[in-house]
Amino acid sequence: MRRAGLLARDIGAELTLLHVVDDDQPTDLVALETREAERILGEQIGAVAELRGLPSRALVIAGDPFDGILRAAASTEAGLIVMGAHRKQLLRDVFVGTTIERVIRAGPFPVLMLNGEVEQPYRTALAAIDLSEPSVLAMRTGIALGLPAGARLGLVHAFLPLAKGQMFYAGLSQDTINGYVADERIRATNELIAFLEANGLDDNGQPMCVVEEGTAFEVISKAVAQVEPDVLVMGTHGRSVLARMQLGSVTEEVLRSLDILAVPPVR
Template identity: 50%
Template sequence: MNIVAATDFSTRSNRALRQAGLLVRSPDAKLHLVHVVDEDQPTELVRIEEREAQRMLVEQIAAMPELQNIHCYPIVVKGHPFDGILRTAAAVDADLVVMGAHRKQFLRDIFTGTTIERVIRGGKYPVLMVNNEAQRQYERVLVPTDLSNTSADAIRIGLSAGFLRDDRTSLLHAFSAVGKARLKTSGADPSIVSGYVENERERAMEELSKFLVANGFDGRPWALRVTEGVPMQVIARAVSEEQPDLLLMGTHSRTGLLRAFIGSVTEETLRSVDVDVLAVPPLSHEVQISESASSSL
């Protein structure tokens, strides 16, 4: 496995480096530590920052216990952070990109997104956002699914990478009871409303079961949770109640103004939860390494 761990030398990034080190399990696995230097400054200053970053990466490899006895490679590149990370991931044929949770700047994020969101949008690589202290193994994993091929791809990646344990994985599906509001407005008896919602829940559970069978996941003893509501609210409530160590989610390749103003459920989750999140883009998504700030709109 080839893992790229991005760092800006902050505490958030240090957590990501430690977690990345713990994910390196096989003797032939490689961990590439990358720092991106802003090239939009005087040339001499860029050279100074490159040398200093290289020195700091080498020191971190030597000092962090989680990075001992594994193949670590320090890499310093120039450019925008998201672009440099994606170029590095492409150069080493990464299987996973690991990043720390970044500080949010609300107005800027609406239009361009945080660095981690832009890495997810612009690449074909699963991205692990690390919020918490490093864990040798994720014990409780919550997998929100919309029953799409993208969700199935995310589950497959989670299984192949060893993130999903059969006895500690919960699948979450949010459904909408579209006629509920109309029934209430028309003055229907509460028992009729609740019966309608329960029928919709049973239908959603059947659809989830078909999804599992169609993708070969039906033999696993995962806990299934089908909940009425808006996806983001359902996810937030499940996170609060189940206290998972990791959220595993598929992402959809929406772009343009629609994404900038509405955002995806995954991006909303990245901005709002305090657990680690593994975001998996569609397997057919094309890598767009040279994305510019304007094209991210």
């Protein structure tokens, strides 16, 4: 609620506080829990400092949390869903995933997942770019939501030098292999710059770019440790089935340690 309040205040948005009551229980109990949730949310609107003075409302609906969140977001035409990360529910989540993961995968809404304490507005952001349309959408969504732009927005891009393994097994010298990798890094950097220019994402000058060899998860993890961003911005699908699988696993891992804005493709 605190982070959502800060973001809503920065961009002049209306804030809806949502609670979904489990409807798989007696009707009287559903009604009781609904009234109690409405009371608690109403109290929070007046008690949480970041919400005071904001156009806010409480919304309580019955249903499955995953489905209820998506229905409420659609009915309110939400531009962003803000959710706190939560402890996995053991066996249930082995089969169906956490509520957050299901909302991201099945819904058309950007989702901001919170893991850290809320002390101040975001000052630094890191965007993971894989030269895909979802990457473009993720960057544009982050900027539209008021996340740091320009010099405060860093980019991370992973590349794989495909011939490196073949060169190693062919017995080429390490210097030759290193030179090839360096050339591939330059090529990947130039591709990234051209991609940003082609999509109009270079308007705020050249952002800090981290272009490194490795898988998406490896490179993003290293960049997060190096840059220490307040929030990571990424699209949830890549250019291929393999890329989508990699980004899905990255989302699940980073979910546990960093605030992340996950932007799904247009459906």
